[in-house]
Amino acid sequence: MITRIAEFVVRRRKGVLAAAAVFIVVAGAVGGGVASHLNNGGFADPASESVIAEHLLNNQFHTGDPGVVLVVRAQHGTVDTPAVAAAGRRITAALAAAPHIGQAFSYWSLGSPPPLASRDHTEAMVLARITGNDDEVTNRVPAVTAAVNAAAAREPAVHVTITGFAPVFRQVNTTIRSDLARAESIAVPITLLLLIAVFGSLVAASLPLAVGATAVVGTFLVLRLLVLVTHVSIFSLNLTTAMGLGLAIDYSLFVVSRFREELHSGKEPHAAAVRTMETAGRTVLFSALAVASSLAALLVFPLYFLRSFAYAGVAVVTVAALAAVLVLPALLAVMGHNVDKLRLFRTKPKEVGEGFWHRLALFVMRRPLPIASVIIVVLVLLGTPFLGVHFGQPDDRVLPSSASTRQGLNDIRQHFASNESFALSVVAPTSGDPATLTSLSPYAAQLSRIPGVARVDAWTGSYIGGTRVVPVSPVSKQRFGNPTGTWLSVVPAGTIEPQSPAGEHLVAEVRHTPAPFAVKVTGSSAQLVDSKRSIFGLVPLALGIIALVTLLTLFMMFGSVLVPVKAVVLNLLSLTATFGAMVWIFQEGHGSGLLHFTATGTLDTTTPILMFCVAFGLSMDYEVFLLSRIKEEHDRGADNISAVAIGLERTGRIVTAAALLFSIVLISFATSGITFIKLFGIGLTMAVLMDATLIRGTLVPAFMRLAGNANWWAPGPLRRFYERHGIRESADPEPEVPRVEVLTGT
Numbered sequence: 080m081i082t083r084i085a086e087f088v089v090r091r092r093k094g095v096l097a098a099a100a101v102f103i104v105v106a107g108a109v110g111g112g113v114a115s116h117l118n119n120g121g122f123a124d125p126a127s128e129s130v131i132a133e134h135l136l137n138n139q140f141h142t143g144d145p146g147v148v149l150v151v152r153a154q155h156g157t158v159d160t161p162a163v164a165a166a167g168r169r170i171t172a173a174l175a176a177a178p179h180i181g182q183a184f185s186y187w188s189l190g191s192p193p194p195l196a197s198r199d200h201t202e203a204m205v206l207a208r209i210t211g212n213d214d215e216v217t218n219r220v221p222a223v224t225a226a227v228n229a230a231a232a233r234e235p236a237v238h239v240t241i242t243g244f245a246p247v248f249r250q251v252n253t254t255i256r257s258d259l260a261r262a263e264s265i266a267v268p269i270t271l272l273l274l275i276a277v278f279g280s281l282v283a284a285s286l287p288l289a290v291g292a293t294a295v296v297g298t299f300l301v302l303r304l305l306v307l308v309t310h311v312s313i314f315s316l317n318l319t320t321a322m323g324l325g326l327a328i329d330y331s332l333f334v335v336s337r338f339r340e341e342l343h344s345g346k347e348p349h350a351a352a353v354r355t356m357e358t359a360g361r362t363v364l365f366s367a368l369a370v371a372s373s374l375a376a377l378l379v380f381p382l383y384f385l386r387s388f389a390y391a392g393v394a395v396v397t398v399a400a401l402a403a404v405l406v407l408p409a410l411l412a413v414m415g416h417n418v419d420k421l422r423l424f425r426t427k428p429k430e431v432g433e434g435f436w437h438r439l440a441l442f443v444m445r446r447p448l449p450i451a452s453v454i455i456v457v458l459v460l461l462g463t464p465f466l467g468v469h470f471g472q473p474d475d476r477v478l479p480s481s482a483s484t485r486q487g488l489n490d491i492r493q494h495f496a497s498n499e500s501f502a503l504s505v506v507a508p509t510s511g512d513p514a515t516l517t518s519l520s521p522y523a524a525q526l527s528r529i530p531g532v533a534r535v536d537a538w539t540g541s542y543i544g545g546t547r548v549v550p551v552s553p554v555s556k557q558r559f560g561n562p563t564g565t566w567l568s569v570v571p572a573g574t575i576e577p578q579s580p581a582g583e584h585l586v587a588e589v590r591h592t593p594a595p596f597a598v599k600v601t602g603s604s605a606q607l608v609d610s611k612r613s614i615f616g617l618v619p620l621a622l623g624i625i626a627l628v629t630l631l632t633l634f635m636m637f638g639s640v641l642v643p644v645k646a647v648v649l650n651l652l653s654l655t656a657t658f659g660a661m662v663w664i665f666q667e668g669h670g671s672g673l674l675h676f677t678a679t680g681t682l683d684t685t686t687p688i689l690m691f692c693v694a695f696g697l698s699m700d701y702e703v704f705l706l707s708r709i710k711e712e713h714d715r716g717a718d719n720i721s722a723v724a725i726g727l728e729r730t731g732r733i734v735t736a737a738a739l740l741f742s743i744v745l746i747s748f749a750t751s752g753i754t755f756i757k758l759f760g761i762g763l764t765m766a767v768l769m770d771a772t773l774i775r776g777t778l779v780p781a782f783m784r785l786a787g788n789a790n791w792w793a794p795g796p797l798r799r800f801y802e803r804h805g806i807r808e809s810a811d812p813e814p815e816v817p818r819v820e821v822l823t824g825t
Contacts, residue, residue, distance in 0.1 A: 110299030242487025436731025462655030471681030738771030
């Protein structure tokens with residue numbers, strides 16, 4: 080089948096290229112503006128208790144978390160100084176009148192409750208809720224900011240800092256977009272220079288970038304169509320750009336290098352293009368299937384943030400692979416020997432057995448057991464920090480320390496006794512008329528006794544340490560009650576970070592406190608608890624899908640039972656050091672000064688899951704490249720040792736170059752000002768480089784040597800199934816490769 084496709088592409092090469100050009104133009108026109116249609120949320124399970132409670136707050140009580148917080152600082156005196164208090168009331172009124180503000184209240188409008196003022200009474204808070212869903216809230220921040228700035232400009236007695244969850248999230252989004260543009264401006268020219276160094280030809284070096292542009296633009300079109308039927312996270316654009324360019328480089332390097340190899344062996348361009356498809360093209364398709372299956376496993380999670388990476392990842396892998404096996408062979412058939420035009424330098428091809436990777440393979444296969452043992456021990460030791468991992472969710476500290484919204488929340492942490500913007504909400508939607516709830520006051524008092532709770536606000540007043548400190552008032556009745564139910568606000572102490580184990584413990588204590596009626600708890604910390612439960616409960620299923628599809632794909636490609644199992648085990652080993660480094664660097668903070676980020680003691684809950692799926696797929700990408708060439712040499716008559724040595728020699732330089740080029744794309748994301756984007760770039764760079772060099776150069780030949788002829792063994796029924804249904808290369812009359820002797824000892 081692959082041969083027939085290759086012959087069709089070569090025969091109709093001009094038509095294929097014309098169709099590709101039309102596709103690129105349409106994809107660019109339709110998908111070019113996809114960013115404005117993508118969503119900002121997706122970090123919570125829609126079926127979780129916290130999300131259901133949040134919907135009840137919004138729909139039944141017309142309230143919710145105070146997404147906007149103003150820190151108002153007195154220029155002279157205290158917040159109770161008449162001029163400052165008057166300014167605070169006017170700013171509160173201006174914020175309440177701003178577009179899309181559902182409610183606004185402050186230290187001055189609530190009767191000067193102490194928790195809303197700083198410890199030295201030089202600062203006080205104004206809190207407000209922006210109406211709408213996550214995307215509407217984020218998009219409405221600029222209008223609210225403009226209204227606040229206009230009001231603050233008229234008040235010389237105070238200085239106002241705007242912060243809160245909504246402005247922080249808005250600033251994260253805008254920072255990521257500018258960081259993405261900067262990363263592309265860094266990665267593309269460096270990648271082009273390295274491609275020239277690899278190929279030595281300007282023409283050949285331009286082909287991977289052309290395939291990469293096709294993959295990225297094509298994925299934009301797919302995402303634009305997907306948003307018509309489902310939510311897609313804007314963060315998926317980062318993966319689209321990185322993997323679109325990176326996979327295009329991988330696939331193009333493999334295809335173009337094989338095409339040039341076939342030309343140098345004496346084939347005419349058309350025959351060389353067909354043979355390239357039968358070998359490298361087949362490998363690319365299977366590699367793409369392995370990568371796509373790893374990313375598709377993200378679909379099992381209910382968070383559309385993770386699902387979006389599956390949409391984008393599968394789309395970009397598919398488009399990149401199709402461009403590499405359809406468009407690229409047509410281009411090569413048209414160019415023929417001109418693929419080497421505009422050469423800047425020439426390299427003398429080495430005879431089989433002379434290359435570095437060939438010598439390395441023989442060295443490892445002389446001592447496979449001790450070398451493999453040492454490498455495995457080192458990888459496991461490097462991975463041990465991951466045993467101490469703690470998970471959280473992103474907060475303002477993912478921003479650079481210079482970000483204004485982060486400075487505002489740091490001010491609250493340092494100078495206020497409570498964290499008003501991250502209160503837990505205890506929702507009782509069917510508790511009846513609050514006026515008849517005689518048990519509400521004891522329940523609120525009991526909640527206020529929980530360690531780590533600064534204050535509880537309820538229909539019946541405010542409570543601190545089990546004592547009601549503010550009586551019931553018209554304001555509390557209006558805020559916390561309606562004819563069918565009530566809700567309570569549990570404000571954590573300023574020392575408790577919502578995205579931390581302490582925040583999770585507080586959620587557990589609130590949920591375990593006996594309530595006189597049915598309640599649901601929401602808030603930032605509650606969403607963290609529910610997201611972790613939702614994600615980690617499905618991790619075994621996702622891992623099982625990845626392993627099963629990988630094993631089946633590799634079996635259908637190689638007809639072996641041992642090779643797929645070995646590939647999965649080695650890929651897992653290659654990730655141990657990466658995941659250990661994630662904890663050691665980004666959770667514990669080693670190197671935080673050099674890398675310019677703030678360690679919070681946690682890792683984002685979704686990032687390790689996402690990185691595992693991406694890194695495992697990329698590891699399988701290089702595994703397929705190497706094993707396909709080893710299998711090709713084995714099928715041509717080479718023994719196990721010769722096949723491994725020659726296969727590694729033929730692919731070692733290509734895989735290493737591909738990994739280096741892919742790493743340039745990934746490491747450019749380390750320039751981001753957002754911590755989890757920095758983590759994504761550095762972590763995947765480590766995974767790619769380690770896998771393409773250490774794993775492929777040592778553990779693969781060691782394991783292949785130890786297994787011997789069992790590498791290609793399968794039980795009789797599976798062997799017959801493979802011979803009937805497996806996908807193998809078409810026969811090609813090649814001379815038998817020379818046998819390579821491996822001497823034991825030193």
